[in-house]
Amino acid sequence: MIGLIDYGAGNLNSVQRAFETLGFKNKLIANGKQVDDSLDKLVVPGVGAFGYAAGELKRKGLWPAIKKWLKENRPFLGICLGLQLLFEGSEESPAEPGLGFFRGKCHKLASVKVPHTGWNEVEVSQRDYLFEGIKEREYFYFVHSYAVFAKSDNDRVLALTSYGGNFISAIKQGNIYSVQFHPEKSGPAGLKLLSNWSLKC
Amino acid sequence: MLVTRIIPCLDVDEGSVFKGIRFKNLIAAGDPVKLAQRYYEEGADELTFLDIGASWKSRKTLIGVVEKVSRVISIPLCAGGGVKSLSDIKELLRAGADKVSICTAALENPLLLREASLAFGSQSIVLSIDAGRVGQGWHAFMKGGRIDSGLEAADWARKGVELGAGEILLTSIDRDGTKEGYDLELLRTISDKVSVPVIASGGAGCLEDIYEAINTGKADAVLLASLLHFGELNIPEIKNYLKSKGVKVR
Secondary structure, eight states: OOOEEESTTTTTHHHHHHHHHHTTOOOOSSSSGGGGGSSSSEEEEEEEOHHHHHHHHHHHHHHHHHHHHTTTOOOEEETTTTHHHTEEEEEEEEEOOOOSSSSEEEEEEOOOSSSSSEEEEEESSOOOOGGGGSSSSEEEEEEEEOOBOOTEEEEEEEEEEEEESSEEEEETTEEEEEEEGGGGGGGHHHHHHHHHHHOOO | OEEEEEEEEEEOOOGOBTTTTHHTSSSSSTOOHHHHHHHHHHTOOOOEHHHEEEEOHHHHHHHHHHHHHHOEEEEEEEEEEOOOHHHHHHHHHHTTSSSEESHHHHHHHOOOOHHHHHHHHHGGEEEEEEEEEEEEEEEEEETTEEEEEEEEEHHHHHHHHHOOOOEEEEETTTTTTSSOOOHHHHHHHHHHSSEEEEEEEEOOOHHHHHHHHHHHHSSEEEEEHHHHHHSSSHHHHHHHHHHHHTTTOO
């Protein structure tokens, strides 16, 4: 059973529909108590503001539950804001710290047009089950204004994308995965990635 | 590198009929889901649905279509036409739209853009500008292009982005449906003025027009309706052409 963290993010339905299309059982998780042993995977989807999301996760008691889940290295997928929340913080909401699972902070994209909206190339830098059957340079759909800029020595980075600099578009440590793009909106390649994660990660 | 998006636009009216389709009978009238599916398979980067009836019935149709399409298609969906309030936006997002486009209501009440972008995020709010030539420049029009708001289109675009719009859908009233090509001057003017993506709409008649909207007009995406619905062009053909001209497409 995949638990989808519901903190009021706009695109939760899309994520849920994608898993349904693929035939993976899932349920919405609206508070910390619901993060229990009935779940074997957890997804933090998200679009919206960093500070608001962190605040909502805390208000609903989800913050400590997610922290514990990450610490126990249980299968996890962060999407978009769900990736950013795993880092130490964001320029978007300096007063609100992130989960701090990965080191580094999110910064505003430095390109002319922000938000970065549309299909961009995800360049796989490290082979992983997540990208099995997906081209090494494949297009995925992005919508975001902040990102974690890549440091070349970061061996947890799975893929990079270029938009006003190289940023991390996929990262993993142990069973904890996160992507900056929206696989649920990225056509067949996106569905393949969600399927890979559900079956193999 | 970010690619230029090709976005088919499907008009929804009462009874889920898609305008334009009936003439050529490409697809059974009343089955927009099939048409959306076909565009998806052909490589559409996004889909836009517009309620052109703007009545209670046509709104229900639009919601039903978005709901069905979002269950079978995993690319971004934008919906609009007659959107007036936060609850209209919420209803469309709940039905499965990723973005909602707002035109008249934003001109009547610009704060709606701010409230909507705060509530749902800028990425989900598209400011739709129907621009018509007035003197040396362009004005933003309301009510399906019938009423001049008196605002300069470029000023309105900049204001809309300040208020929180995450994208601009720019339609040239003068070119719409004429197949004379996009209004490149208008496109370029708006594109240069705002920091969010601009979607070109109105006037595409051939492949060169689409290329010029991107090359000269600096559009980030192009919206296409009749050219695709009538089968004059298809998405792979457009993308191959753009690729041959050095435009980055998916």
